Each structure stands twice: as structure tokens, then as C-alpha cells.
Amino acid sequence: MSLVNFTTREITCKIVYYGPGRSGKTTNLHYIYGRVPDSRRGRMVSLATQTDRTLFFDFLPIDLGQISGFSTRFQLYTVPGQVYYNATRRLVLQGADGVVFVGDSQARQLDENLESLQNLQSNLLEHGVDIRTIPLVLQYNKQDLPRELILSPADLDDALNFRAVPSFAADALHGKGVFETLKGISELVLKKLAAGTAA
Amino acid sequence: MTSALNPKYSFDTFVVGAANRLAVTAGHTVAESPGAAYNPLFIYSGSGLGKTHLLMAVGHAAKKAAPKLNIEFLTLDEYVEAFHASVAAGQGDAFRRRFQNVDVLLVDDVQFLTNRKEMQSELLRLTEALQAAGRQIVLTSDRPPPDIADLDERLISRLSGGLVVDMGTPDYETRVAILRRKAEERGARFEPGVLETVAQAEFGNVRELMGALNRLVAFQAVNDTSINAETVKQILGLTGEGAAAAGAGDGRTSAAKGGGGREGGGGDEFGEFLADVTVTVGKAVEAWRARVGEAVLRWEGEGYRTHRLEALLQRDAPGAVDQAIAAFAEDVERLKELEAEVAELDPQAAGQSVFRDPERLSEAEEAAAKVREGGAPPPGPSAAFPLAAFAVGPSNQVAVSAARAALERPGKKYNPLVLVGKSGLGKTHLLNAVGLELARGKRAVVACLSTQAFIDELIAAIDGNRVDWWQARYRRATALLLDDIQLLSGKERTQEELFNLFNLLQDKDRQLVFTAPAHPNTLSGLEERIVSRLEGGLVAELKEPDRVVKRAVLERLLTQQGANPDAALIDYLADRPTDSVRSLVGLLQRVLSAAAAQDGPLSAGLAREVLEGQAPRDPRRGSGFRTSGLVVSSLGGIKSREKVVWDWVDVADRVIEEFR
Numbered sequence: 001m002s003l004v005n006f007t008t009r010e011i012t013c014k015i016v017y018y019g020p021g022r023s024g025k026t027t028n029l030h031y032i033y034g035r036v037p038d039s040r041r042g043r044m045v046s047l048a049t050q051t052d053r054t055l056f057f058d059f060l061p062i063d064l065g066q067i068s069g070f071s072t073r074f075q076l077y078t079v080p081g082q083v084y085y086n087a088t089r090r091l092v093l094q095g096a097d098g099v100v101f102v103g104d105s106q107a108r109q110l111d112e113n114l115e116s117l118q119n120l121q122s123n124l125l126e127h128g129v130d131i132r133t134i135p136l137v138l139q140y141n142k143q144d145l146p147r148e149l150i151l152s153p154a155d156l157d158d159a160l161n162f163r164a165v166p167s168f169a170a171d172a173l174h175g176k177g178v179f180e181t182l183k184g185i186s187e188l189v190l191k192k193l194a195a196g197t198a199a
Numbered sequence: 200m201t202s203a204l205n206p207k208y209s210f211d212t213f214v215v216g217a218a219n220r221l222a223v224t225a226g227h228t229v230a231e232s233p234g235a236a237y238n239p240l241f242i243y244s245g246s247g248l249g250k251t252h253l254l255m256a257v258g259h260a261a262k263k264a265a266p267k268l269n270i271e272f273l274t275l276d277e278y279v280e281a282f283h284a285s286v287a288a289g290q291g292d293a294f295r296r297r298f299q300n301v302d303v304l305l306v307d308d309v310q311f312l313t314n315r316k317e318m319q320s321e322l323l324r325l326t327e328a329l330q331a332a333g334r335q336i337v338l339t340s341d342r343p344p345p346d347i348a349d350l351d352e353r354l355i356s357r358l359s360g361g362l363v364v365d366m367g368t369p370d371y372e373t374r375v376a377i378l379r380r381k382a383e384e385r386g387a388r389f390e391p392g393v394l395e396t397v398a399q400a401e402f403g404n405v406r407e408l409m410g411a412l413n414r415l416v417a418f419q420a421v422n423d424t425s426i427n428a429e430t431v432k433q434i435l436g437l438t439g440e441g442a443a444a445a446g447a448g449d450g451r452t453s454a455a456k457g458g459g460g461r462e463g464g465g466g467d468e469f470g471e472f473l474a475d476v477t478v479t480v481g482k483a484v485e486a487w488r489a490r491v492g493e494a495v496l497r498w499e500g501e502g503y504r505t506h507r508l509e510a511l512l513q514r515d516a517p518g519a520v521d522q523a524i525a526a527f528a529e530d531v532e533r534l535k536e537l538e539a540e541v542a543e544l545d546p547q548a549a550g551q552s553v554f555r556d557p558e559r560l561s562e563a564e565e566a567a568a569k570v571r572e573g574g575a576p577p578p579g580p581s582a583a584f585p586l587a588a589f590a591v592g593p594s595n596q597v598a599v600s601a602a603r604a605a606l607e608r609p610g611k612k613y614n615p616l617v618l619v620g621k622s623g624l625g626k627t628h629l630l631n632a633v634g635l636e637l638a639r640g641k642r643a644v645v646a647c648l649s650t651q652a653f654i655d656e657l658i659a660a661i662d663g664n665r666v667d668w669w670q671a672r673y674r675r676a677t678a679l680l681l682d683d684i685q686l687l688s689g690k691e692r693t694q695e696e697l698f699n700l701f702n703l704l705q706d707k708d709r710q711l712v713f714t715a716p717a718h719p720n721t722l723s724g725l726e727e728r729i730v731s732r733l734e735g736g737l738v739a740e741l742k743e744p745d746r747v748v749k750r751a752v753l754e755r756l757l758t759q760q761g762a763n764p765d766a767a768l769i770d771y772l773a774d775r776p777t778d779s780v781r782s783l784v785g786l787l788q789r790v791l792s793a794a795a796a797q798d799g800p801l802s803a804g805l806a807r808e809v810l811e812g813q814a815p816r817d818p819r820r821g822s823g824f825r826t827s828g829l830v831v832s833s834l835g836g837i838k839s840r841e842k843v844v845w846d847w848v849d850v851a852d853r854v855i856e857e858f859r
Contacts, residue, residue: 190479
């Protein structure tokens with residue numbers, strides 16, 4: 001997918017929210033959806049099961065309007081977290097310009113986080129993308145849960161963020177850290193795009 | 200079938216405010232490069248907010264940018280009608296072909312697609328075909344594509360695929376601007392505060408606003424009294440709720456539009472995000488674009504066409520942007536130089552658009568060259584009258600020394616210098632001699648010509664609508680010398696122009712010299728203001744030539760002829776009573792021609808014989824002898840001998856002789 005189209009003067013960023021099941025990826029998107037003015041957002045497509053688990057993926061297009069003469073659009077995707085939907089995850093990941101890894105801050109979910117992170121790495125590799133080169137940020141979600149249940153952002157950084165990418169503590173349900181995360185990934189994506197242009 | 204574009208609806212007449220800026224910008228972009236930017240462009244807004252106006256403006260602008268473009272404007276109803284008509288005629292294909300050849304398709308009111316399945320698929324097909332061919336489509340509707348009821352999902356995605364922009368209700372300032380412009384268009388004048396009061400009232404759209412304005416215009420016309428801010432409210436029925444709205448409105452009434460008001464902090468979060476992204480994009484990605492954009496704004500602000508820079512923005516990669524900008528700036532500088540140069544020569548020509556378009560620099564150079572050519576300095580003095588050759592004697596001592604004084608300090612000592620004297624005393628010679636001396640100065644532009652030529656030039660300039668150029672030409676002169684100023688008599692316009700020129704040049708201390716047959720205040724037909732100005736300098740008189748002058752003249756002429764300046768001959772001729780140098784020259788001329796006829800020597804005896812006795816008639820004239828500054832050609836140019844001056848000059852002379 002081309003990120004910047006100079007002929008049609010469009011910038012389209014595909015950002016994928018990745019992470020273990022029930023870590024709050026769709027919640028992130030819902031919060032963003034609620035904050036974007038009607039005129040700016042497209043229809044949020046959510047394919048969910050009866051129990052509101054993401055079955056296929058969520059898709060939220062956001063139109064940022066004219067930026068420096070470019071009509072700029074963000075496409076936010078989530079992947080289904082459950083292990084057995086790997087084919088879907090790989091598909092959604094295709095052509096991503098940036099990845100937000102939404103981790104579950106609960107201590108008992110640490111292994112799932114690690115497993116999902118490894119899964120992300122291998123799926124990216126399938127598309128010929130090195131996880132070290134793609135814009136990536138981490139979000140430690142559910143920081144609103146009782147202290148005893150969760151790990152602190154610092155602990156999570158130690159455990160997960162061994163590539164020292166930007167990380168954000170978040171409470172997606174109430175919106176804390178959601179836009180910070182989005183800003184973080186956007187910045188990385190756009191900076192990479194800048195580097196690409198200059199080259 | 201297709202509506203014509205209403206010429207009233209152009210970008211020039213479109214009042215741009217915050218609520219529609221994006222849509223207008225998009226419209227401009229589309230019109231400038233159809234098919235390249237946002238395709239399709241989908242504009243939606245409530246009724247009466249300017250959709251149709253904007254749509255037509257796009258059409259006009261596109262047509263202006265590329266007159267060959269095939270632009271079709273029609274409402275959806277017209278489109279449907281056309282379709283039905285061609286289907287009924289069994290020519291559905293012709294219909295398709297017709298629209299597939301359109302370069303810019305402007306469709307108004309597409310919300311009426313509701314419940315028209317066949318039209319939807321037709322439009323979908325057309326949209327696809329046009330997009331594939333790189334043709335531009337602009338659509339308007341009163342709602343965004345997804346909200347048009349019963350619209351094919353594929354068509355929605357098509358229509359949303361380009362740029363979807365909305366236009367909100369204009370804010371207070373924009374409403375005032377619209378009202379002012381419309382009132383001006385209608386030639387209506389209102390007391391201060393009236394339009395502001397109207398603008399404060401919350402009208403749902405511009406059309407209602409226009410209705411209110413119309414009511415005021417009508418009311419004012421009928422009652423023949425001007426309306427004040429108070430009566431406005433009564434006329435428009437704004438007393439109750441309207442006034443309250445007016446109070447509360449405070450220019451922010453339209454802010455509620457756009458869904459931003461739904462959640463307090465939420466909007467901010469998105470806004471912050473947007474600002475953040477904008478900064479990032481602006482900084483990193485678009486740095487070169489920003490530079491180009493700045494350059495475009497700067498030069499556009501100065502009134503230069505910036506196509507070349509705008510073309511840079513269309514490019515995929517930055518490339519040599521800085522060099523391009525530098526080259527552009529260089530071209531603009533050159534244009535400025537040319538324009539300044541041309542402005543001095545011909546103010547009218549400097550207004551040409553070529554001097555504002557760096558793309559047409561070569562044309563500008565050509566235009567400047569042309570002006571330069573046409574802007575040749577005004578006629579200068581004749582080289583045939585050097586000051587050294589001017590014979591000085593007591594009779595013209597005053598005039599000559601005045602001229603010399605004027606030459607020493609041009610414009611400062613005697614300005615103007617008016618040389619008066621009868622015909623043939625050398626006024627023209629002295630005038631030209633002064634001109635020649637003045638012309639020696641650095642950067643001197645000496646205008647030295649006869650008043651008749653001056654008048655003729657002005658008439659030609661008026662005729663050619665080039666008076667500006669003519670004026671500029673003389674205003675550049677560092678000295679103005681006019682021969683025979685009495686010819687201005689009755690030439691009002693020339694006197695007017697000369698008066699202005701006179702003042703201008705005198706203010707700048709530039710030397711003015713005139714000749715006249717008599718003192719200016721005795722000349723008839725000259726305006727008082729000219730006369731008084733002529734008298735304001737020095738009026739120097741040349742008198743009938745004395746002996747010294749005559750001798751000098753004769754010596755010079757004889758030397759010029761290669762004849763021996765015989766002292767007796769000179770004495771004899773100098774003693775002859777002559778009232779002007781010119782008649783003296785005439786005498787000598789006759790002697791010379793007689794000598795030539797007899798093939799004998801030039802002597803006092805011969806002269807006496809010619810001038811007093813029976814002059815031997817000579818049918819042949821010496822060729823091209825200079826008499827009084829006029830070269831009389833005798834190389835077969837004159838066929839009728841009766842008209843040659845020489846045949847009766849001696850008769851006149853003899854009459855004078857006999858009289859004496």
C-alpha cells in the first residue's frame with residue numbers, strides 16, 4: 001500500500017492495533033470513534049461475535065482533511081486476539097504502516113502478551129517486514145485495574161519493551177492514553193514517511 | 200438540456216468564510232488541475248449555502264484555465280431527463296458517449312438519486328469511466344453520500360473515494376461580508392449598523408439572508424427613507440426571539456455545526472491529535488512544499504503568476520526545489536527591472552500582464568524591447584547648427600550671452616530662455632546650437648523640435664491612444680527647446696500639455712528654451728498662463744544683423760562653398776541693406792549662381808552687376824546650397840519653375856531697391 005500518493009495528493013496511513021485477546025484493541029478504536037467529529041470519520045466496521053469478541057477485524061477510517069495540501073486519512077484496524085485467528089491477523093497486518101501493540105497490564109496476562117508479541121514478529125516477517133524497522137509503539141492497557149492485579153508501566157517496559165520503542169500507559173475504557181498512543185504511532189509513521197520521501 | 204453556467208456564479212463573487220474555506224480551496228484545486236487532485240469532489244451542505252454557486256464557479260475557473268475543456272454542468276434531474284429521453288429515442292449509447300467525452304462533469308443535487316436504481320448504476324458506470332479516463336467529476340448534495348437514502352453501497356464508496364467536503368452556515372463576519380457585497384451589487388446603500396443587525400439575526404442559510412436584504416432594499420425604495428438599525432428589526436420581524444438570538448449569536452452561531460459540540464473534552468482530544476499530525480507532516484514531510492508554498496504566497500502577493508512553482512507542488516519528489524525557487528525569483532527580479540524600465544518609457548505599457556508572469560519572461564523582454572524602440576528619445580537638435588558657426592555681433596550679443604549663461608548653468612540661470620526676433624535672424628540656429636551644447640552632457644536627453652512637430656506628435660499620440668507614452672517621453676527630457684512657439688496659438692490641448700510639461704521640467708531645473716517672432720505678451724492665441732511663464736525667465740531679442748554678423752556669415756558661407764572670401768565682395772555684400780541673415784544669404788546665393796552661370800570669378804564687381812544691374816539669368820541652380828537651414832533640392836525635383844522661389848525673389852529685391 002502506498003502511504004503517500006503525490007499524484008492524487010493523498011496520505012493514507014494504515015495502523016494496526018495488535019495484541020493478545022481481550023487486551024482492549026477494539027476499545028481503543030471505539031474511544032477514538034467517539035471522539036472524532038461525524039464529518040471526519042467513516043463508518044466503523046466491526047465484525048464481532050455474539051459475545052462482542054472481534055471475529056475478523058475492526059476498521060475505522062478517519063479523515064484528517066487537508067494537511068499541507070494532502071488529503072490525509074488514517075485507517076485504523078484491529079486484529080482478533082485469539083490465537084486461532086492467526087490467518088486473519090496476518091491478512092490484516094498486510095500493508096500496515098504502523099503497529100500499536102496493545103498489551104494487557106494484568107500480571108497473569110504477561111505470557112499472552114509475550115506470545116502475541118512474538119506472533120506479531122513472525123507475522124510481519126511473513127510479509128517480509130522486520131519488526132525493528134516498522135513503526136511500533138506499545139500500550140499498557142487496563143492501568144485502571146487494582147494495583148495488585150497489574151504490573152506497572154516500568155515493569156511492563158522491562159518485560160516487553162526490549163526494543164525501547166515508545167510506550168504508553170492507558171485506560172482505553174475511559175480514554176486515558178488512547179490518543180497519546182495514536183499520536184505516538186502517527187508521529188513514527190509520518191516521520192518514516194518523511195525519511196522515505198527524502199530518499 | 201444542459202444548464203449554462205451562470206456567469207454571476209464565479210469564485211470572484213463567492214464570499215469565503217471559515218465555514219466554506221475548505222470546500223472553496225478544494226474547488227480551486229479541482230478547477231486548476233481537473234482530474235488530478237480530488238476525484239470525485241463531493242460537496243455537501245444545507246440548502247442555500249452556495250453549493251450551486253461553488254459548482255458553477257469550478258466550471259468557470261476550469262474553463263478559464265483551459266478554454267478547450269469540455270465542461271458540462273447539469274442538475275441530477277437534467278441528467279435523468281437526458282437519460283430518459285435518449286432511452287426513449289433508442290439511443291442510450293449516444294447518451295453515454297456524450298458524457299464520456301466530458302472533461303469536467305458538474306452534477307448538482309445528487310441527493311435526488313434516492314429510489315432511482317437505474318440512474319444510480321448509470322452514474323456509477325459513468326463515474327468509473329470518467330475517473331479511469333482522468334476526467335474530473337464534481338458533485339453536490341444536501342447530505343454526505345452515506346446519508347443519501349437507498350444509495351448503492353458501491354456508489355457511496357465511489358463518491359466518498361475522492362474528497363468529501365461540507366460547507367457550513369456562514370459565520371457572522373462572513374454574513375456581513377455577503378450582505379455588503381450583495382448590497383453593493385444592487386447599488387443599495389444602508390446606514391451603518393443596518394447590515395450588521397441583519398447579519399446578527401440567525402438565518403438558516405444565505406438565501407434567507409438574501410431575502411431579508413431584498414426586503415430592506417424594497418422597503419427603502421418604497422418609503423424613500425433610509426433605514427436605521429432599529430427599524431431593521433421591525434421590518435424583518437426580529438423583535439422577539441431574533442433579537443435574543445442576535446444578542447446570543449455573537450458571531451459564533453455556526454460553531455455548533457459539524458458535530459464538534461457533542462462532547463466537551465472529546466473534540467479537543469481529536470483536535471490536539473490533528474494539530475499534532477499537522478505539525479509532524481508539516482515539519483518533516485512537507486518542508487520543501489512549505490518552502491515552495493511560501494514562495495508561491497510571496498510572489499502571488501506581489502502580483503506575479505506562480506504557475507511554475509505550483510507545478511512543483513504537483514511533483515512526486517522534491518528534486519531541485521531550491522534552485523527552481525531561486526530561478527523563479529531571478530526571473531521575477533528581471534521582470535521587475537523590465538517593468539520599471541518600461542514604466543519610465545511608457546506607463547501604459549508597463550501595465551501589461553507579461554510583466555507579471557515569469558513564464559513569459561521572453562515575451563516580456565520582447566515587449567520591453569519594443570517599448571524601448573518606441574521610447575526613442577524625443578527629437579533632438581539638428582547637428583547642422585553648431586554654436587561655433589553662429590556669427591556673433593552687437594545685434595545678437597545679448598541673446599548669445601544669455602544662451603551661453605544658460606549653458607553654463609542649465610536650468611538654473613535663465614529658465615525659460617525665450618529668443619525673440621524676426622524671421623531669418625538665426626533664432627533656430629541659436630536654439631539648435633544651445634540644444635547641441637546641452638546634449639553633450641552626460642545622460643542628457645534634449646528635446647529640440649519645432650512647435651509644429653510637437654503639436655503633430657501630440658495629435659498622433661492622441662490618435663494612437665498613447666498620450667501617456669508621449670508625455671513620459673518628454674518628461675524624461677533634460678531640456679526642452681521649442682522653435683516657433685507662436686504656433687501654439689489656438690492649440691488648447693497642446694498648450695495644456697506644454698503647461699504641465701513646463702512646470703514639471705522647470706521644477707526639476709531642466710533648461711527650457713523657446714523661440715518666438717516677438718515678445719510673448721504680443722503673441723495672440725497663447726493662454727495667459729503660458730505667456731506669464733515664458734516671461735518669467737529671460738526674453739532675449741535678436742536684432743537685425745549688424746555688419747560684424749553679416750561679415751562673419753558671409754565669410755563662413757563662402758568658405759563653405761570653397762569660394763575665395765574676397766574682402767571687397769564681403770564688404771560690398773555686408774554693406775547691402777538686409778534686414779535678416781536669411782536675406783543676406785539670399786543675396787550671396789544670387790551672386791554665386793550668377794558666377795556659376797558665367798563661369799567667371801566671384802567678385803564685388805559681379806555682385807554689383809547682379810544685384811544692381813541687369814542680373815544675368817541663370818536657368819540652372821547650384822545644387823543643394825544651404826540657405827536658411829532649409830535644403831532646397833534642385834535635382835529635378837521641381838518641375839514647375841514658376842514655383843521656385845528664386846524667380847521672384849530678385850523681383851522683390853528690385854522693388855525694394857527702387858523704393859529706396
